[in-house]
Amino acid sequence: MAQAALHPEDPMNPLASLPPAAPGAWPLLGHIPRLAPDPLAFFQRLRDHGPVVRIRLGSRPAYVVNSPDLVRRLHLADQKLFDKGGPLIEKSRLFLGNGLATCPAADHTRQRPLMQPAFHPDQLARYTGIMRHAVAEVIGSWQPGQVISLNEQMHRITADVTSRTLISAEHARPAAAQIARALPAVLRGLYWRMVVPGRLFPYIPLPVNRRFDDQMQRTRHLIDQVVSHYRATTTDHDDLLSMVIAACEQEPDPRQAIYDQVVTILMGGVETTATTLVWLLRLLDRHPPVHEKLLAEITATPGTRPPDPADLPYTQQALIETLRLYPPGWIVSRSTTAEVHWHEGRIPAGADIFYSPYTLHRDPDPFPDPEAFVPERWSAERVTPAQRQGFFGFGLGRRKCIGDTFGLTEAAITVAAILGRWRLEHTGPMTARPLIGTLLMAPATRMRVRAR
Template identity: 50%
Template sequence: MADTLGKDSLVTCPAAVHAQQRPLMQPAFSPARLKEYATVMRDAVVEVTGSWRPGQTIQVEAEAYQIAALAVSKTLVAAPGATQAATVLAKALPDISRGMYARSLVPGEWFAKLPLGVNRRYERQMGIARSQINRVAVHYRNAGIDYEDVLSMVIAMSEKEPDPHQFVYNQALTFLFGGVETTAAALTWTLRLIDQHQDIAARLHSELDEVLDGRLPTHEDIGRLTYTQQVITEALRVFPPAWVGTRKVTKPLQWEEGTIPAGTELLFSPYALHRDPAAFPEPELFDPDRWAPGRVGAAQREGFFAFSAGRRKCIGDEFATNEMTIALAIILTR
């Protein structure tokens, strides 16, 4: 992943750099910014679903990807006159994601050099993404305006970096990649689970009818759609989009089977951890009510890793859940 996102992005940077970057980027996901992003999310869902017709067969994964790509790219780049760049970036992401995934499955550098279609498409779209991000970044710097989007914040941070252009590119691509693939997968699995549990679907429709009464959702509605958010959380437990994660041990770690030396690379699986019956009784059961107010205990909170945990927890966790809430509300009511 570092080959694509660079070694200075929020996801790939070492711990000391992360400790500096994270507080600087956190304001991009403040309550005030999230409220503004909700309109962008709603417009993205309406744009994609507006082409759906009764009786039409769609590929849910592809449509969910388009929703997430539009929402993230237009949140990253919100300046007037830059909407075309956001659209181009959204279209480039699928081939970039497939290329990154293929390279992550095959160790070593030789695979990336093979003249395969997945590699050619990856390189072509990476070039397009770099061109668009660099062009918009120049526009932002020349304008000297804070457009209250993620790119504005990244550009402000980049001025202290040895290579500001590369830094902006790496961070922008990190937000694009991290915010699209996982959210699209989560939305796809959630819709599948709802379809398989019609009793839960009926409760969702009842809540949406009561809260929205046929209108489009706003940011203020997100907090009122409590059962919808329970469904999303439970779907993330059953099918976490990031099914495996890594950590490096920074100091010797004692656990029941011995000592893990500092510097050890660890793998952990949210998919497996979410099926621990000690934290989640009847773990294979899709039960949104386990997240109802008053029922969530310490074991559940500590055993939930859909967005990872600790200092490296996903910075866009609330962004993603808000986007999924808005998407579900529109899809299920229209």
């Protein structure tokens, strides 16, 4: 029996149309001149052109997904059609190698169960003491009236927490701290290598390239030193690095596998949490009612014990709202493993796919008044299924961030400790324009600390 002809617009028809192209592409450069000056605004504008939009990065075509439903489909129902890939992931592998954040699906299926025990809730309970000690050490050094660089101080806290949970051996901690301090230069270099097309840019002797190459070499040397010591001793250090080493021993190249997972943990544990803390503390200074409500919750813990994250539901809501407004992972990329047939258009196999949590989190349908900082929208009484399904701060599906609970716990403990002891006030004018890089970073923020 003859098969019925497919309608030209049927997405199962191989001749079905591609998604619409975004206007404004330049010859040879494509949309790069429009993207480079303000990437956030560029991706925001693409929402006006449909749920899936074609762009060009130089001569390389790419597809931007603007629909929360399609992003969930990408991660869940159609996950086999998409894998880690695209220019962002290709360049990220320069530093992160084949760790959990960048490895393809086949490797992730093997790696995730091996790494999961390190982030088990039983382990998290052990880490909270380390978190409290690290926070107390930093904020205890502040003096009333002192003006601090909030970015530097939050980075100090998260670098100390991550290095202490990663490496318990006392003599090895300075190396972990040095690695954490190198991350900003590495992230800046990675971003430029991501956005500049072609293979020539890394070889141009610019300061950003020299710093990147220097810090990459230094980071690998330091990690190799620490890991060599751990593997040469029979001492059970009972820390995150010991678990990583055990998880990677069966890999084809254990040394490389350990390096990849360690730098992945450091980037996720230091930079993302630090920038979220900076954004939240900035927001609290501009929203006194939220600040006072947080303070009331933090000081309501009975007795003299510090509050546990379970005592701080409103603090958790404020953190989620901060991640909605300023997700560190502001852009996500994938590549298609086969041709994708959606009613919104056909996407070829091997295509680069992007979506922006920053843009999706500003959709007024699930998030009314999307630019407003409203922690209460995440309360049990007010949160809606559409909000939950439209939030991508930690990813979702099999690639959801393995350290999400660790990061939220660390951030809640840090906020509680700071607000319980100090009041932070901006000094001088405050710019709200984010710094765009591999992550969405907060601009330089100086604050004066006042004793409670």
